Amino acid sequence: MTLDAKVPSGPIEKKWDKHRFDMKLVNPANKRKYDILVVGTGLAGSSAAASLAQLGYNVKVFCLQDSPRRAHSIAAQGGINAAKNYPNDGDSVWRLFYDTVKGGDFRSREANVYRLAQISSSIIDQCVALGVPFAREYGGLLANRSFGGAQVSRTFYARGQTGQQLLLGAYSALIRQVGLGKIQMFTRREMLDLVVADGAARGIICRNLVTGELEAYSGHAVLLCTGGYGNMFYLSTNAAASNVTATWRAYKRGAYFANPCFTQIHPTCIPVTGEHQSKLTLMSESLRNDGRVWVPKKKGDTRAPESIPEAERDYYLERKYPSFGNLVPRDVASRNAKQVIDEGRGVGTTKLAVYLDFADAIRRMGENAIREKYGNLFDMYEHITNENPYKTPMRIYPAVHYTMGGLWVDYNLMTTIPGLFCLGEANFSDHGSNRLGASALMQGLADGYFIIPYTLGGYLSQGPLPKVGTDHPAFRQSENDARGRIDKILAVGGKHSPASFHKRLGAIMWDYCGMSRSETGLRKALVEIPKLRDEFWKGVSVPGGGEEFNQTLERAGRVADFLEFSELVVKDALERRESCGGHFREESQTPDNEAKRDDANFSHVAAWRYQGAGAEPELCKEPLEFEHVHLAQRSYV
Amino acid sequence: MSAGQAGSAGTMHFTLKIWRQKSAKDAGRFVSYEVSGVSPDMSFLEMLDLLNEGLIAKGDEAVAFDHDCREGICGMCSLVINGQAHGPDKNTTACQLYMRRFQSGDTITVEPFRARAFPALRDLAVDRSAFDRIMAAGGFISTNTGSAPEANSVPVPKPKADAAMDAATCIGCGACVAACPNAAAMLFVAAKVSHMALLPQGQPERERRVLAMRKAMDAEGFGNCSNEYECEAACPKGISVSNIARLNREYARAALFFADHAESGKS
Numbered sequence: 073m074t075l076d077a078k079v080p081s082g083p084i085e086k087k088w089d090k091h092r093f094d095m096k097l098v099n100p101a102n103k104r105k106y107d108i109l110v111v112g113t114g115l116a117g118s119s120a121a122a123s124l125a126q127l128g129y130n131v132k133v134f135c136l137q138d139s140p141r142r143a144h145s146i147a148a149q150g151g152i153n154a155a156k157n158y159p160n161d162g163d164s165v166w167r168l169f170y171d172t173v174k175g176g177d178f179r180s181r182e183a184n185v186y187r188l189a190q191i192s193s194s195i196i197d198q199c200v201a202l203g204v205p206f207a208r209e210y211g212g213l214l215a216n217r218s219f220g221g222a223q224v225s226r227t228f229y230a231r232g233q234t235g236q237q238l239l240l241g242a243y244s245a246l247i248r249q250v251g252l253g254k255i256q257m258f259t260r261r262e263m264l265d266l267v268v269a270d271g272a273a274r275g276i277i278c279r280n281l282v283t284g285e286l287e288a289y290s291g292h293a294v295l296l297c298t299g300g301y302g303n304m305f306y307l308s309t310n311a312a313a314s315n316v317t318a319t320w321r322a323y324k325r326g327a328y329f330a331n332p333c334f335t336q337i338h339p340t341c342i343p344v345t346g347e348h349q350s351k352l353t354l355m356s357e358s359l360r361n362d363g364r365v366w367v368p369k370k371k372g373d374t375r376a377p378e379s380i381p382e383a384e385r386d387y388y389l390e391r392k393y394p395s396f397g398n399l400v401p402r403d404v405a406s407r408n409a410k411q412v413i414d415e416g417r418g419v420g421t422t423k424l425a426v427y428l429d430f431a432d433a434i435r436r437m438g439e440n441a442i443r444e445k446y447g448n449l450f451d452m453y454e455h456i457t458n459e460n461p462y463k464t465p466m467r468i469y470p471a472v473h474y475t476m477g478g479l480w481v482d483y484n485l486m487t488t489i490p491g492l493f494c495l496g497e498a499n500f501s502d503h504g505s506n507r508l509g510a511s512a513l514m515q516g517l518a519d520g521y522f523i524i525p526y527t528l529g530g531y532l533s534q535g536p537l538p539k540v541g542t543d544h545p546a547f548r549q550s551e552n553d554a555r556g557r558i559d560k561i562l563a564v565g566g567k568h569s570p571a572s573f574h575k576r577l578g579a580i581m582w583d584y585c586g587m588s589r590s591e592t593g594l595r596k597a598l599v600e601i602p603k604l605r606d607e608f609w610k611g612v613s614v615p616g617g618g619e620e621f622n623q624t625l626e627r628a629g630r631v632a633d634f635l636e637f638s639e640l641v642v643k644d645a646l647e648r649r650e651s652c653g654g655h656f657r658e659e660s661q662t663p664d665n666e667a668k669r670d671d672a673n674f675s676h677v678a679a680w681r682y683q684g685a686g687a688e689p690e691l692c693k694e695p696l697e698f699e700h701v702h703l704a705q706r707s708y709v
Numbered sequence: 710m711s712a713g714q715a716g717s718a719g720t721m722h723f724t725l726k727i728w729r730q731k732s733a734k735d736a737g738r739f740v741s742y743e744v745s746g747v748s749p750d751m752s753f754l755e756m757l758d759l760l761n762e763g764l765i766a767k768g769d770e771a772v773a774f775d776h777d778c779r780e781g782i783c784g785m786c787s788l789v790i791n792g793q794a795h796g797p798d799k800n801t802t803a804c805q806l807y808m809r810r811f812q813s814g815d816t817i818t819v820e821p822f823r824a825r826a827f828p829a830l831r832d833l834a835v836d837r838s839a840f841d842r843i844m845a846a847g848g849f850i851s852t853n854t855g856s857a858p859e860a861n862s863v864p865v866p867k868p869k870a871d872a873a874m875d876a877a878t879c880i881g882c883g884a885c886v887a888a889c890p891n892a893a894a895m896l897f898v899a900a901k902v903s904h905m906a907l908l909p910q911g912q913p914e915r916e917r918r919v920l921a922m923r924k925a926m927d928a929e930g931f932g933n934c935s936n937e938y939e940c941e942a943a944c945p946k947g948i949s950v951s952n953i954a955r956l957n958r959e960y961a962r963a964a965l966f967f968a969d970h971a972e973s974g975k976s
Binding site: 119122123126137138139140141142144146147156158193194196197198199200201202203205206207208209210211212213214230231233236237240243244245247248250251257259282311312313345346348349350351353354448451452455456458521522525567568569570571572613614615616620621622623624 | 731732748750751752754755758761762764765766768769770771773775776778779780781782784785798800801805807809830831834836837838840841844846847848849850851852853854855856857858860861863864865866867870873874877878880881904905908910911
């Protein structure tokens, strides 16, 4: 199958307007005849569900947690970008578009990114109207700050809890529709399979996590808004339950998986303290507005940071990238941290950390100003490390944070399965091989509030869909498959917890497919992952049954899927013999150790098609063309 | 039972008395566990992970407890630790409570959030969907997507915006209910009512919102407020009881002058 992105013709700034006019509409009276299934209630899922219900569609919404308000978008800290140009510092739709394409190291689709930049302003308007308490200046108007990869201040924020406030805004819109009866909410449900009937996505199979029963739901379209797969690495900034299951099941039913090796390692996280650690905590990129990153100039310097004089410190980001300084994009900041640590200049007891120092900012603005901007982040840091960051520099280390890869979608956010849409982090679309800070919230809400309400109508209005109920044979097939996998896990009766396999998988992925990747390492991972998978299926222990509240079983199912999916990630990383953004192939670097792209051979989206168990997946390519942002070696010097 | 894990760096040891209950239908009871190899840098939930790893390896059913983000923002974790919702630290969720806070050798009691409106599910997990139903009754500003005015067209004085943000940081965990002797949900409702009543965007539905949310709160079986202030003490986000005073003012004002708004109902 050739991949048709369905990008509208015409000049880039007119494409979205033209497309919205060209798409057929669904008559308001007919919308209530359509059932739409939305899986996931993060920014993308909540905003989509609310907006579609407002239009009149019947919406059923599913989430893992006990309330839709708990999806992991809630944990996003720093902010959301928009090209409002309130600070009068030179921002525009074009500049946000340009920064995002360049920040993504030229591996995203121009037309999508342009649309995202166009929509960005409306998102802020919508959020403010919903009561999101963004930071404000004394005059009562909205405040901005800067994020990595940009030389303008275009980031809107609500202290260090921007994701929480945006999600609670979208949740309030969703819950209003629940009260109005337009949304039926199903909490504590995990999607275990997709139902494809007569060539289109027509339903899902869920496990009720309280009773353990499998439940079938039918609809006219399915929206997967299920987030990223960073938890494949075991240690990440993701929530404990974040997983790849929904998108992996969709892949196995025919949706192509795009650029799975594009994973983001965030430079500023709290370092690992020991074996027991279950997750890593992010310290927002916004801290790099005022914090200065440094390590000692000398190797193995064990002095306390306060006793290292200015002249013996290396502010390496400011030194190497004078025009962006501490606000270089995430991939660049992470790689440089790794480099100084590999040189033996890491700090703290584990030596796996660099300093993020606020002493200058506190001297300049006072402790209170810093507390007002970042108070909750400083508190969180102190809780976890038992150190006071107002007095001593933070120690930070890169950690897995976000996944740019995801299900392949066209301009309409539809996957290769008709009627299956994918929104937010779960799709691959807008961030290329490196996402800029404060752009995930923007994309999730753009997809949900302002894109899917149009493109879903465009799909449904193309013609009548046959009536498909849960008695259709495709439902029985998917349900039996899901039940079979649960029974198989419960039948193993081994001695090792699902978490122990997860941890071992994470170690393989971090070592061979993490911040730096090589042909030798990736080939080694391709041997070790199937070995670990075999051990899992012989040795996993899941006490308790399938027909009850069983968190060990939930975890085992997610780990089983990660054990399959991770192999595709490694294959993709092996196939892409260039460095770009967060994908750093040791074989492909500039003399200054920057990522070196190979545009002649790899200026494409790598979309993988499932060809059955045991068969090699097929690699399909969507060529990327850059008509507006000139292809160039990225430079933040 | 010992559930220590070989290779873990910690040397602390605890006796845990944990509430076990197979389902809402079954009777619950405390079961004692010994857990060793605990590091002071472990979070309370990582200590429970360690216990569960040991149980699973032996083929015993793990202790069920709700958790997700493990960074104090999702509001999913819901433990009463030694009689205190989220444990002994102020402004801290259970997932951000570290074992360095305890002495090796301590006996620690772990129970679920208990309230009539939070039915038991299993072990330490309870059903807090009553909160969602209160929100569905009025915890929103009715603005359809696409109809918003330009964001800076309505200035909001900074002190008001900051006070709204203080209230809006509620994570909906339910610790206020678990800590209250009457299992009241006043702090939760007050936080949302305050957040929206303080903002100009919240004015058109100001009266309807407070009347509808109070009504839904009562219908869910939450108790009444008797000014114990336990909710504020337990709140991991430091939401102030002054919000309850605002809720009471808002309610009195709406009930006295706008009683017809209560039934004008759904927008």
